[in-house]
Structure formats: C-alpha cells, structure tokens
Amino acid sequence: MHAPGDVRVEERDDPRIIDPTDAVIRLTATCICGSDLWPYRGIEPVDHAPMGHEYVGVVEEIGSEVRTIAVGDFVVGSFVISDNTCEICRSGFQSQCVHAQFVSQVVGTQAERARIPYADGTLVATPGQPDPELVPSLLAASDVLGTGWFAAVAAEAGPGKTVAVVGDGAVGLMAVLAARQLGAERVIAMSRHPDRQELARHYGATDIVEERGDKGVSRIKELTGGLGAHSVVEAVGTQESFMQAVGATRGGGHLGYVGVNHGVSIPGDELFFAGIHTLGGPAPVRRFLPDLIRLIWDRTIDPGRVFDLSLPLDQAAEGYRAMDERRAVKVLLTL
Amino acid sequence: MHAPGDVRVEERDDPRIIDPTDAVIRLTATCICGSDLWPYRGIEPVDHAPMGHEYVGVVEEIGSEVRTIAVGDFVVGSFVISDNTCEICRSGFQSQCVHAQFVSQVVGTQAERARIPYADGTLVATPGQPDPELVPSLLAASDVLGTGWFAAVAAEAGPGKTVAVVGDGAVGLMAVLAARQLGAERVIAMSRHPDRQELARHYGATDIVEERGDKGVSRIKELTGGLGAHSVVEAVGTQESFMQAVGATRGGGHLGYVGVNHGVSIPGDELFFAGIHTLGGPAPVRRFLPDLIRLIWDRTIDPGRVFDLSLPLDQAAEGYRAMDERRAVKVLLTL
CATH class of the missing domain: 3.40.50.720 (NAD(P)-binding Rossmann-like Domain)
Known part of the structure; x- marks a missing residue:
C-alpha cells in the first residue's frame, strides 16, 4: 500500500530464513482484513507498507530449530507471531507473547511467499494436504474465524x-x-x-x-x-x-x-x-487453531462462506475497493 | 450534607415500615466512606442530602413479608438494596439487582435509625449479638471490606x-x-x-x-x-x-x-x-456477606483496624474533615 487508497502488486525480494526458528512458506491463499481498510481509508498512517496478515500455505524451508513443522506441510498461521512457550502463551494469550509481533507489521502476507518467525509457535500443520474447497475455511481460521x-x-x-x-x-x-x-x-x-x-x-x-x-x-x-x-x-x-x-x-x-x-x-x-x-484485544488465535482446524477438517463448520469475492492476488487493488465500498464482506486472494 | 463541606447532624422523622419487605433497624455504628468525600469536595452535586450507606444495627421492626430477619437480630447490610432473588442476584451481582437502589440515595445511614427495603435480600443476621470489639469489623463488611x-x-x-x-x-x-x-x-x-x-x-x-x-x-x-x-x-x-x-x-x-x-x-x-x-463497578457485597461475617466472627480477619478514628455521630462534621484532610483513613461513627 503506497498510500491510502493506493494498492499495487509489485515484486519484492524473496524471503529467506534469518533465525533458526523461522519458516518460509509459499502462500496458497491470503485475504484482505477489515483492519486493512483503516490505512486504506487514511485513518491509520501508511507509507509503502507490505500488507496482509492472514495466510495458509505450504512450508518450503525451515530453520534448524523448527521441530513441529516440516517442509511440505500445509500450515495455518496466526496473525500474531508467538513463541507459544512463554508464561503468557501458556496462559492462552499468545497475542500478548513476550515475542509477539504483528504479521501485518513484520511480514505482509498478501504475497507469494512469507518468512514466519517462531514457526513452531505461530503455525499449525493440517492433518494432510487439504481439499481445495477447505482452503477458504482454513484461511479464515488465521484471523477472522479465530x-x-x-x-x-x-x-x-x-x-x-x-x-x-x-x-x-x-x-x-x-x-x-x-x-x-x-x-x-x-x-x-x-x-x-x-x-x-x-x-x-x-x-x-x-x-x-x-x-x-x-x-x-x-x-x-x-x-x-x-x-x-x-x-x-x-x-x-x-x-x-x-x-x-x-x-x-x-x-x-x-x-x-x-x-x-x-x-x-x-x-x-x-x-x-x-x-x-x-x-x-488482538485475539490469541494460536490458542484456538488446533481445534478450529479439526472442526474445519471434519466439515463441522464452514467459515469459508464468509468470503464472498475471490480474486487473483494481482487484482488486490480491486479487492480493497470492493471491501471499502462494502460490495464484498471479505475478499479472498488466490495465488 | 447541606452543601459541599457543610455537614450537620439534625433531627429527621423516624423511619417506619412502608413496604411489607422493609425492616427498620437501630444503628449500632456507621461510618464515612471515601465516596462521601466526592460531594463533600463539590465533585458531585449535593443539596441537603441525608448521607451514609454503611451500617450495622439491631432490627426494631419488620414488614409482614420479611422471613430471614427477626426483631432483635444484629444485622449487617449491603450498601446496595437487592431482592437477592432475581436472575441477576442469583448470578452473584446483587449490586445490579432489578430492584437495586443505592442506600446512599434512598436511606442515608449516618443516622440513629434506618428503613431498609428488601430486608431479606439486603441484610444478613450475625450468629448472635456480637462482642463490642467485633462491631467495627462487621461494619467494615457493609462496604469497604465487601x-x-x-x-x-x-x-x-x-x-x-x-x-x-x-x-x-x-x-x-x-x-x-x-x-x-x-x-x-x-x-x-x-x-x-x-x-x-x-x-x-x-x-x-x-x-x-x-x-x-x-x-x-x-x-x-x-x-x-x-x-x-x-x-x-x-x-x-x-x-x-x-x-x-x-x-x-x-x-x-x-x-x-x-x-x-x-x-x-x-x-x-x-x-x-x-x-x-x-x-x-459497585460491589455485590451481599454475595460475600455470609462468608465475611463468618471470617470476622471466627476472628480470622480483623478489617475493623481500618478505622483509625472513632467519633460520636454528633461529631460527624469533624469526621468528614479528618478524612478530607487525610488525617484519618476511615472514620467510624458511634451511637
């Protein structure tokens, strides 16, 4: 987002592993959040910021200390980075983790690939590769459902x-x-x-x-x-x-x-x-992810219906316009 | 309180039973609350208002529908009137009772006698007549401890x-x-x-x-x-x-x-x-009164030590001054 109302899809450097607790994922889908409209409407400042904090995808690379996530896993992540081991995380408030960072501020997942810090504490792998019709629901778990x-x-x-x-x-x-x-x-x-x-x-x-x-x-x-x-x-x-x-x-x-x-x-x-x-406050999505993934996997819930417009990532600007003008409840971006 | 800073002890009509759920009590002790200082300092409006909402005393008369309180009982009451039977009371929030009224607004217990509406729902009788040294602690239960x-x-x-x-x-x-x-x-x-x-x-x-x-x-x-x-x-x-x-x-x-x-x-x-x-919010003291009375009766706790100045009721004005000037933490008024 170059400025309020000005969203462009541009080339960025490929993310890579920096810390041994990182993972790099290839996004399967991402989406636009109601909170992305705050800067879009000029209510929050914005200046050439990568956008996006909701994401599902396939792990391409992991750091040497990542234990619970493997290359090839399909993963759902929280919109807040968390180590999931500190005292605050263990009390169920991963969004207040001592290592908490907002994905929107340090990653930007309206992208093809993303580096996710504290991968073990932030990402949860699904039981296998999902059927395509489950992807919107799994994506919803990342923020809006969580x-x-x-x-x-x-x-x-x-x-x-x-x-x-x-x-x-x-x-x-x-x-x-x-x-x-x-x-x-x-x-x-x-x-x-x-x-x-x-x-x-x-x-x-x-x-x-x-x-x-x-x-x-x-x-x-x-x-x-x-x-x-x-x-x-x-x-x-x-x-x-x-x-x-x-x-x-x-x-x-x-x-x-x-x-x-x-x-x-x-x-x-x-x-x-x-x-x-x-x-x-910001939801501790990580607390709920394992249960939410199971409910989606078992087809008990279908949160993906909340996406009423689906566009390819390169049409992100139109997705922002549709949500801003309330022509869409929530826009899914495909890759 | 005639006006901010102007406290006088004057004759009022004796209270009497109005509703069948009322009790009239003779106060044994009452006190001045930190919240009484808001009008005293002119931060809340006040105009010839009876004051006081903390009280212990002996029941003198009860209405025809009062069941749990008898004439002669020593009672401690909450600073909020409650029926203790409505859905909100049963959930433990008696201060939000559908019949809630602030004692400070409808009674004024810096007095010799007081009419207490919904006596069963507001008052709790002690196991017997208390030793005099327990009176300050029982009085504290009415608000400050509760x-x-x-x-x-x-x-x-x-x-x-x-x-x-x-x-x-x-x-x-x-x-x-x-x-x-x-x-x-x-x-x-x-x-x-x-x-x-x-x-x-x-x-x-x-x-x-x-x-x-x-x-x-x-x-x-x-x-x-x-x-x-x-x-x-x-x-x-x-x-x-x-x-x-x-x-x-x-x-x-x-x-x-x-x-x-x-x-x-x-x-x-x-x-x-x-x-x-x-x-x-205003504390649902009634929820805690039975337990607090027991802890005081058993001499497990001594909340009465919080009163560091005791004056006869007719010196109430000096009590307000002492608290306003922070010469006293909390003033007990004897009768």
Whole structure:
C-alpha cells in the first residue's frame, strides 16, 4: 500500500530464513482484513507498507530449530507471531507473547511467499494436504474465524446463554458461528443488511436486530426480559458500537470486544456502573487453531462462506475497493 | 450534607415500615466512606442530602413479608438494596439487582435509625449479638471490606498469583487483606504513606511500591519478570490510577476496579492492546456477606483496624474533615 487508497502488486525480494526458528512458506491463499481498510481509508498512517496478515500455505524451508513443522506441510498461521512457550502463551494469550509481533507489521502476507518467525509457535500443520474447497475455511481460521471465536469465548458464550453480536462484518459473522458452536441458546445478530442477515442465520443466528445505538440496546433488553444479554460481542470498533455493546450487556454479564478501537474513548463511569466483565484485544488465535482446524477438517463448520469475492492476488487493488465500498464482506486472494 | 463541606447532624422523622419487605433497624455504628468525600469536595452535586450507606444495627421492626430477619437480630447490610432473588442476584451481582437502589440515595445511614427495603435480600443476621470489639469489623463488611473483597475476586486473586493493589485508602487495604485470604502468593501494595504501608503489611502485603503512574507500572513489571501482575486492583478512581492499573496488568491478566470513576476516560486503543480481563463497578457485597461475617466472627480477619478514628455521630462534621484532610483513613461513627 503506497498510500491510502493506493494498492499495487509489485515484486519484492524473496524471503529467506534469518533465525533458526523461522519458516518460509509459499502462500496458497491470503485475504484482505477489515483492519486493512483503516490505512486504506487514511485513518491509520501508511507509507509503502507490505500488507496482509492472514495466510495458509505450504512450508518450503525451515530453520534448524523448527521441530513441529516440516517442509511440505500445509500450515495455518496466526496473525500474531508467538513463541507459544512463554508464561503468557501458556496462559492462552499468545497475542500478548513476550515475542509477539504483528504479521501485518513484520511480514505482509498478501504475497507469494512469507518468512514466519517462531514457526513452531505461530503455525499449525493440517492433518494432510487439504481439499481445495477447505482452503477458504482454513484461511479464515488465521484471523477472522479465530478472532470471532475468541470474542465469543471472551463473552463466555455457552449453553443457556443469550449472545448478542454487534457488527455484521466478517468477524461478527464468525462470532455468530462461534457462539452457536459453543452451545449458546440464542444468538442475536445486530445487522441491517439483508445479505449479511442471511449469512448470520446460516451461521446460527436465532434473532436479528436492525436497530443501532440506544435503540439497539432497548431492543436487546426487550428480547431478554429487560436484563440485557448474558454475552455480547463487539466486532466493529467505533464509539457507538462499543457503547452499544456495553449497554446491551446485563449486569455481571460478559463483553468480548475485538473491533480494533479507533478513537474510542470509554466513559469510565458508564463502564463502572454497567458492572460487566470485559475481555478484548488482538485475539490469541494460536490458542484456538488446533481445534478450529479439526472442526474445519471434519466439515463441522464452514467459515469459508464468509468470503464472498475471490480474486487473483494481482487484482488486490480491486479487492480493497470492493471491501471499502462494502460490495464484498471479505475478499479472498488466490495465488 | 447541606452543601459541599457543610455537614450537620439534625433531627429527621423516624423511619417506619412502608413496604411489607422493609425492616427498620437501630444503628449500632456507621461510618464515612471515601465516596462521601466526592460531594463533600463539590465533585458531585449535593443539596441537603441525608448521607451514609454503611451500617450495622439491631432490627426494631419488620414488614409482614420479611422471613430471614427477626426483631432483635444484629444485622449487617449491603450498601446496595437487592431482592437477592432475581436472575441477576442469583448470578452473584446483587449490586445490579432489578430492584437495586443505592442506600446512599434512598436511606442515608449516618443516622440513629434506618428503613431498609428488601430486608431479606439486603441484610444478613450475625450468629448472635456480637462482642463490642467485633462491631467495627462487621461494619467494615457493609462496604469497604465487601468492596475490597469483590475487587480481589474480580482480579482473580488466588494461589500462585501476584496481586498489585493501586490505592492505599481503606478499600485498597481491604483488597490487600482479601487477596491474602484468597491465597495470593504475593501482594504488592502501591502506597507512599508510611502509616498505610504498615497497615498494608499487617493485612498481608509482601511488597510495597511507592512509585506512581508510568514509574509505578515499570516497578511492577520489574517485580514480575517484565510481565506485569496477574491480578490488579484499582481502588482510587482517577484517570492516572486507572491507567496505572491497566498498565500494571499482564496480557491476559485480570483487573478488578472499584474506585468510583470520576471524569475517567479510558482510551479504547490502550485497553484493547493491553489484552486484559476487567470487571468492576459497585460491589455485590451481599454475595460475600455470609462468608465475611463468618471470617470476622471466627476472628480470622480483623478489617475493623481500618478505622483509625472513632467519633460520636454528633461529631460527624469533624469526621468528614479528618478524612478530607487525610488525617484519618476511615472514620467510624458511634451511637
């Protein structure tokens, strides 16, 4: 991305092993994330940056200390590099690893090849070479599914719970899928787009709420005996959506937030008197990858349906435009 | 409180039973809370308001539907009215009860007598009439101990954990006590006052950190292998203290916040990238009262030591002055 709105596909040097814990992979597929739109829209600074942090591919080379990943393996990786051995990783928060780095900042996987540091701690090999129709779902696990899943776990979605999901983007839709898989009794998708409502229902939404802001909060309360939802997922990252999520959570309930907050300022007193649990941030996708790969491999879940436009990598610029203009929920880039 | 800084002890009408779920109690002792200083200092509006929300006393009269409390019982009550039967109460968040009311707003227990709504859901009777030396500790359970205890529970203090407590007021000191009782391995009190440091050590603090703000955060990280504390309690409620608490919590760690936030504005992106659990708000003291009463009755804990000045009720104005000028940590008012 040369500048906001200016995406070009250009030649870069081939990546190579630098540290003995590295792997180099050949990408099978990659994609464009909602968070890539922040710099595209000029909300985050950008200047000739390689882009991309979601990826699946085949291992081409490994460093001398890599143990769990072999050349030829098909792998799925997290959008945050982690060693998966430090105390923070072992507590399940690999996105806060002492060696954490964002793939978007140090790699850029909208590319043919990528060097992945801490390969053992970041990548997970699939049980074999996947059928082509599984690739989109495996790619989704890299961020959008992993993030939606984390949000639902953070919101403590589970049996007997009513879960409300703020945001009908790809992550919100994945949170709907996750809430349902985690056993939630009722999943309320907050969406005003018919096509996304349909996808939300496909993934297990039992109710749709079209209202936003205070009206959206009132509607959630109406649907929950005046109490609010047990579990709320925030998957947008604006001031309005965050406070809508706070308001929709019942006292003592759980809010999981994964929309990257831009310019959000949370009034301390509102959060205080809400009396709710919160957990958010960059998702520790690595924690969930083994389980998510299994669910996809067994065809229990089909997160790949969230990709509604597929383009070859050299048409990445059109992919950004389609997402920016909301003509596509999420764009897959093929190689 | 006629106005900020203007506290007077005056005659009010005797309280009487209004609803069949009410009880009228004769206060044995009451006290002044750190939160009473907000209106005293003019930070919250106040205009001829009855004050006080911490109380122990003897039941004088009960409504026809009161079942668990009898005339003559010695009772401890929560600073929030709760029915203790609704779905929110049953989930342990009595301070968010569908019938929740703040005692400070509807009762005012810096008084000789008080009407307590939802007596069964708000009050807990002690096993018998307490020895006089237990009264301060039982009174502490009503808010300051219950709030500190909730903060430690919200921060998931427990075996193997390092707990940092931001704030050396009465609530912070009670959080130190609670963290220790809950089995925390290490309890770091953040305090720069020698007398409060001593009390913190008495209640189980293993370390003292005098630095504040970013320097305080750095010191906590130094003491925790660079990671931050597993569990952090925020017991002040200012912008600096809140962000100090966020910064002191390790990724994936737990922040329990009970300082009433005044003018605090939490930067969404800082909270996001911290990747921490938070839980806060008015404490559901009622959840903990039976256990706290037992611990006090058995003389396992002595929270009453947090009162370092005792005055008769008619000298309440001097009590406010002493706390405002930080000459006293917490003032007990006798009747």
